[in-house]
Amino acid sequence: MAGKTLYDKLWESHVVREEADGTCLLYIDRHLMHEVTSPQAFEGMRLAGRKPWRNTSIVANPDHNTPTDHWDEGIKDSISRLQVETLDANIKDFGALVYFPFKHANQGIIHVIGPEQGTTLPGMTVVCGDSHTSTHGAFGALAHGIGTSEVEHVLATQTLVAKRSKRMLIKVEGKLGAGVTAKDIALAIIGRIGTAGGTGHAIEFGGAAIRDLSMEGRMTLCNMAIEGGARAGVVAPDAKTVEYLQGRPYAPKGADWDKAVAYWETLKSDADAVFDTVIELDAARIEPQVTWGTSPEQVLPIGGRVPNPADEADPQKRGGIERALQYMGLAADTPLADIKLDKVFIGSCTNSRIEDLRAAAAVAKGRKKAANVQQVLVVPGSGIVKRQAEAEGLDKVFIAAGFEWREPGCSMCLAMNADRLEPGERCASTSNRNFEGRQGAGGRTHLVSPAMAAAAAIAGHFVDIRKF
Amino acid sequence: MKAFTQLDGLVCPIDRANVDTDAIIPKQFLKSIKRSGFGPYLFDEWRYTDHGEPGMDCSKRPLKKDFVLNQSRYKGAQILLARDNFGCGSSREHAPWAIEDYGFQVVIAPSFADIFFGNCYKNGILPIVASAAIVDQLFRECAAQKGYRLRVDLETQTVRNPAGEWFEFDITPHRKHCLLNGLDEIALTLQYADEIRAFEARHKAAQPWLFA
Numbered sequence: 001m002a003g004k005t006l007y008d009k010l011w012e013s014h015v016v017r018e019e020a021d022g023t024c025l026l027y028i029d030r031h032l033m034h035e036v037t038s039p040q041a042f043e044g045m046r047l048a049g050r051k052p053w054r055n056t057s058i059v060a061n062p063d064h065n066t067p068t069d070h071w072d073e074g075i076k077d078s079i080s081r082l083q084v085e086t087l088d089a090n091i092k093d094f095g096a097l098v099y100f101p102f103k104h105a106n107q108g109i110i111h112v113i114g115p116e117q118g119t120t121l122p123g124m125t126v127v128c129g130d131s132h133t134s135t136h137g138a139f140g141a142l143a144h145g146i147g148t149s150e151v152e153h154v155l156a157t158q159t160l161v162a163k164r165s166k167r168m169l170i171k172v173e174g175k176l177g178a179g180v181t182a183k184d185i186a187l188a189i190i191g192r193i194g195t196a197g198g199t200g201h202a203i204e205f206g207g208a209a210i211r212d213l214s215m216e217g218r219m220t221l222c223n224m225a226i227e228g229g230a231r232a233g234v235v236a237p238d239a240k241t242v243e244y245l246q247g248r249p250y251a252p253k254g255a256d257w258d259k260a261v262a263y264w265e266t267l268k269s270d271a272d273a274v275f276d277t278v279i280e281l282d283a284a285r286i287e288p289q290v291t292w293g294t295s296p297e298q299v300l301p302i303g304g305r306v307p308n309p310a311d312e313a314d315p316q317k318r319g320g321i322e323r324a325l326q327y328m329g330l331a332a333d334t335p336l337a338d339i340k341l342d343k344v345f346i347g348s349c350t351n352s353r354i355e356d357l358r359a360a361a362a363v364a365k366g367r368k369k370a371a372n373v374q375q376v377l378v379v380p381g382s383g384i385v386k387r388q389a390e391a392e393g394l395d396k397v398f399i400a401a402g403f404e405w406r407e408p409g410c411s412m413c414l415a416m417n418a419d420r421l422e423p424g425e426r427c428a429s430t431s432n433r434n435f436e437g438r439q440g441a442g443g444r445t446h447l448v449s450p451a452m453a454a455a456a457a458i459a460g461h462f463v464d465i466r467k468f
Numbered sequence: 469m470k471a472f473t474q475l476d477g478l479v480c481p482i483d484r485a486n487v488d489t490d491a492i493i494p495k496q497f498l499k500s501i502k503r504s505g506f507g508p509y510l511f512d513e514w515r516y517t518d519h520g521e522p523g524m525d526c527s528k529r530p531l532k533k534d535f536v537l538n539q540s541r542y543k544g545a546q547i548l549l550a551r552d553n554f555g556c557g558s559s560r561e562h563a564p565w566a567i568e569d570y571g572f573q574v575v576i577a578p579s580f581a582d583i584f585f586g587n588c589y590k591n592g593i594l595p596i597v598a599s600a601a602i603v604d605q606l607f608r609e610c611a612a613q614k615g616y617r618l619r620v621d622l623e624t625q626t627v628r629n630p631a632g633e634w635f636e637f638d639i640t641p642h643r644k645h646c647l648l649n650g651l652d653e654i655a656l657t658l659q660y661a662d663e664i665r666a667f668e669a670r671h672k673a674a675q676p677w678l679f680a
């Protein structure tokens with residue numbers, strides 16, 4: 001019999017019961033919540049007179065609607081304020097292991113908070129009413145987004161009704177070149193497999209280049225598994241994982257710690273495990289990436305040119321390119337390096353951790369943003385990231401370069417708060433989605449790594465970070 | 469979830485195909501923090517002449533008199549009669565929430581969008597697929613007779629018109645069981661509460677740090 005994949009091990013260790021057709025009741029260890037997708041689930045619980053099954057599985061925090069400046073003035077938009085206050089009230093009524101209300105010193109993006117607090121651990125099942133829950137797979141956890149009915153189901157039963165996914169292995173061997181990051185790996189993978197490439201699959205990322213990534217880098221990569229169509233992405237835990245977790249507030253302690261580490265070491269795919277799909281990439285050939293269209297798969301290396309629809313034989317795809325170019329206000333065959341920017345956004349659950357800010361600051365140090373760039377937002381992923389960056393003087397580097405240093409939150413990743421693009425504005429963004437209107441109605445988003453975003457802010461247009 | 473066994477209900481016809489979830493409940497209502505209270509905004513753009521926003525008092529809003537929900541003969545309707553591909557568009561659960569909150573318990577159509585169809589059961593609504601010929605007949609009868617009612621019986625899986633003619637509909641045994649007993653997916657899962665508890669105890673013994 002073939003060995004087991006990491007995904008299978010994670011799955012099987014959480015099956016409460018299985019029906020003949022493969023539908024399982026899966027036990028959930030960690031339930032992350034934010035203000036946008038939880039209110040109806042709590043209301044449903046109330047209407048049915050139900051209590052949470054295990055409220056100590058809950059880690060919650062408002063992030064989508066919170067402003068990133070003038071915290072003293074509170075949340076001005078009344079609908080946003082109500083969503084945040086509703087989360088406060090619901091957590092008060094139902095309880096949670098960890099809750100950081102708006103303005104708490106540790107508040108931030110939920111997917112940054114969980115790992116930071118040590119509430120995301122290898123071997124766990126982690127869910128959240130948010131598709132970027134895949135981020136937590138970086139720790140060797142089975143983590144994915146769920147819908148509002150499912151949020152309520154987990155609250156009430158600590159389980160999820162689910163069916164096993166197919167297994168995909170994405171192997172990135174070799175060494176990344178200088179200036180090439182986890183974000184570039186993620187974009188290169190999506191460029192290769194397409195946004196539907198991982199549909200129905202759970203992806204395991206493996207190979208030397210993945211093992212070489214820091215935990216921050218692995219989170220960036222797993223974060224974007226969903227953009228490749230897979231609900232979950234996972235990296236096997238190793239010494240880096242253990243080192244990252246040691247001493248975190250909610251990580252196991254004492255004898256539990258040793259036992260946990262011993263268990264975590266078993267969490268890897270067996271050598272003879274069989275995957276439904278295997279994709280291989282050579283790290284040395286991955287270049288810094290820039291998206292040019294309105295889907296993350298519309299991506300090219302920085303040295304490339306905006307595609308010409310005339311070169312596309314498939315009429316469906318040709319139409320897609322034409323529509324994207326029109327929305328993005330780009331002419332075919334324009335070198336990516338000639339694209340000028342109005343704004344730059346460094347933040348989001350993809351790239352707002354300390355390593356990301358260090359990479360951006362290293363580029364910005366001693367330089368100034370270009371005159372044509374009106375605004376550069378740097379939004380740390382959490383209060384802890386913010387303080388760490390300030391302790392290292394990164395905030396001063398950004399401010400000296402003419403960037404804005406903000407309070408933590410989702411910010412311009414999805415423009416639910418006041419941070420947004422105006423119609424027609426073009427932005428280099430370290431976030432994960434370049435859909436039409438994602439960063440504000442009519443806004444034009446190009447996804448890049450933090451270093452590439454900072455370099456674009458300085459130059460006023462995209463540049464190859466390797467030559468910067 | 470309320471149990472559904474039988475219903476003798478007034479029928480309201482929506483005579484157009486491809487009614488999408490944005491028509492059922494426009495996107496501005498997604499900002500709401502509630503799952504109840506969407507009934508007054510059901511079919512908002514078709515029902516009122518002004519632009520609806522969450523929290524508005526609908527009793528004072530100007531009505532589009534021609535729209536079926538605004539006609540006195542359909543007041544208190546519990547059965548919605550619709551055309552092909554009802555509920556297409558986004559996966560928002562606000563659509564069945566709005567339909568249920570308005571007071572509909574049954575939707576009859578020749579076909580439904582997939583996700584909407586599943587979401588109906590999760591929210592105590594019985595969606596019935598009938599042949600195009602039958603749906604045509606129901607539309608004709610409904611237009612001809614004021615106060616037109618249908619008798620829906622879930623146990624026998626039948627729908628009966630005032631003349632006593634009837635047709636049978638399909639439903640999976642699992643969904644039928646849930647509706648008849650008022651079991652939502654949560655209630656159903658909670659039938660296995662002992663198994664969940666037993667699993668939890670084993671899980672905790674093996675990895676106590678997960679429960680710290």
Ligand code: SF4
Binds near residue numbers: 064109130
């Ligand atoms: S940062 Fe963006 S992608 Fe991440 S949770 Fe917030 S809104 Fe979603």
